[in-house]
Amino acid sequence: MQIAPFQMERWQSTHEHSVEINLSDSGVHPLTMRELLDDGDELVRAADERLIYTQTNGSEALREAVAALYPGATRDAVQVVNGGAEANLIATWDLVDPGDEVVVLLPNYMQIFGLAESLGAVMRPWHMVPDLERGRWSVDLAALEALVTQRTKLIVICNPNNPTGTRLGEETLDGIARVAERVGAWVLADEIYQGSELHGDETPTLWGHYDRAIVTNSLSKAYGLPGLRLGWIVAPPQLIERFWTRHDYTTIGPGTLSDFLAVRAFEPGRRARLLERTHRLLTRNYAVVADWLSAQGSRLRFVPPDAGAMLYLKYDHAIGSSELAERLRAEKSVLIVPGDHFGMDHWLRIGFGGETEHVVEGLARVRALLDEIG
Numbered sequence: 001m002q003i004a005p006f007q008m009e010r011w012q013s014t015h016e017h018s019v020e021i022n023l024s025d026s027g028v029h030p031l032t033m034r035e036l037l038d039d040g041d042e043l044v045r046a047a048d049e050r051l052i053y054t055q056t057n058g059s060e061a062l063r064e065a066v067a068a069l070y071p072g073a074t075r076d077a078v079q080v081v082n083g084g085a086e087a088n089l090i091a092t093w094d095l096v097d098p099g100d101e102v103v104v105l106l107p108n109y110m111q112i113f114g115l116a117e118s119l120g121a122v123m124r125p126w127h128m129v130p131d132l133e134r135g136r137w138s139v140d141l142a143a144l145e146a147l148v149t150q151r152t153k154l155i156v157i158c159n160p161n162n163p164t165g166t167r168l169g170e171e172t173l174d175g176i177a178r179v180a181e182r183v184g185a186w187v188l189a190d191e192i193y194q195g196s197e198l199h200g201d202e203t204p205t206l207w208g209h210y211d212r213a214i215v216t217n218s219l220s221k222a223y224g225l226p227g228l229r230l231g232w233i234v235a236p237p238q239l240i241e242r243f244w245t246r247h248d249y250t251t252i253g254p255g256t257l258s259d260f261l262a263v264r265a266f267e268p269g270r271r272a273r274l275l276e277r278t279h280r281l282l283t284r285n286y287a288v289v290a291d292w293l294s295a296q297g298s299r300l301r302f303v304p305p306d307a308g309a310m311l312y313l314k315y316d317h318a319i320g321s322s323e324l325a326e327r328l329r330a331e332k333s334v335l336i337v338p339g340d341h342f343g344m345d346h347w348l349r350i351g352f353g354g355e356t357e358h359v360v361e362g363l364a365r366v367r368a369l370l371d372e373i374g
């Protein structure tokens with residue numbers, strides 16, 4: 001099996017720890033264990049946890065806590081895995097056979113696209129279109145209808161979306177479900193940015209909209225805990241049973257401390273505090289981003305994000321996005337993600353979820369390079 005490099009992840013893993021300012025992340029500044037537990041007794045309990053093999057599909061307490069977030073779900077509908085990345089891997093690996101057609105809403109985090117393609121799927125890109133005048137990305141359900149056939153196995157969305165930060169509402173989810181139902185396709189919604197909304201209500205989950213829904217998520221973005229590598233899949237129990245078989249071949253189970261800390265992160269009071277922290281940081285930093293953008297004039301164009309710590313913008317300077325990102329890294333020690341990694345040259349993804357002073361300084365350096373390029 002041939003697999004193409006996952007361009008964005010490789011770019012980040014190569015450089016994110018060697019630049020002075022990393023604006024390539026799409027989540028918020030992570031917490032320490034002390035900040036997460038905010039209670040001395042719990043820290044002691046964590047230190048005393050025996051480092052066993054955990055219940056391999058996630059402890060009962062953790063699966064109960066996850067299930068409680070999805071109306072009507074029981075813990076049998078939940079599989080705990082190592083990050084959203086393993087959630088997407090297991091679901092795609094299980095569902096996609098050679099020759100299956102897979103529709104992916106683009107732009108997108110390209111993990112499932114790359115995986116499905118390597119598994120022999122015929123990829124059917126479904127493009128969102130930016131309306132820069134009206135400040136929104138349009139999702140065309142008629143275009144989806146035209147793409148779907150009896151061979152469509154899976155429709156993939158990311159909601160809220162990476163890299164655009166756009167959120168799909170209930171009506172669009174129902175529309176996607178209707179199209180999928182006509183051909184019996186599964187719909188996978190990667191909802192990892194749910195809970196990191198800049199304004200408005202929490203993004204609706206696909207769960208409950210369709211009986212062939214698969215939801216993947218993790219603690220990496222809205223909760224600020226990427227280092228726990230703690231993710232989950234919510235799907236009908238018979239599918240979860242199959243996913244568990246796959247999980248035995250990948251990583252067996254979640255880490256003991258990750259399971260322990262995730263149970264604490266989901267305690268209602270603590271969960272609310274984590275999401276409030278994310279919201280505070282995003283609101284504060286987006287104000288910095290907005291000031292920066294208004295000082296740039298019309299050469300940078302964008303649709304304001306609904307969620308996530310990402311600004312996806314279009315520029316008109318005479319330089320390709322990979323070359324621009326490389327010059328920023330080499331000359332200014334700032335890491336961003338070039339639009340080329342999403343198949344969209346002349347776009348950039350800039351993460352603004354870090355410490356505010358880093359975001360301020362990073363954006364100043366981006367501006368300095370753009371001025372030099374002219």
Ligand SMILES: Cc1ncc(COP(=O)(O)O)c(C=O)c1O
Nearest residue numbers: 083084085109162190192218220
């Ligand atoms: C849409 C999306 N899904 C999954 C992942 C991977 O998540 P995790 O770090 O929880 O494995 C990312 C990371 O950036 C992402 O943006």
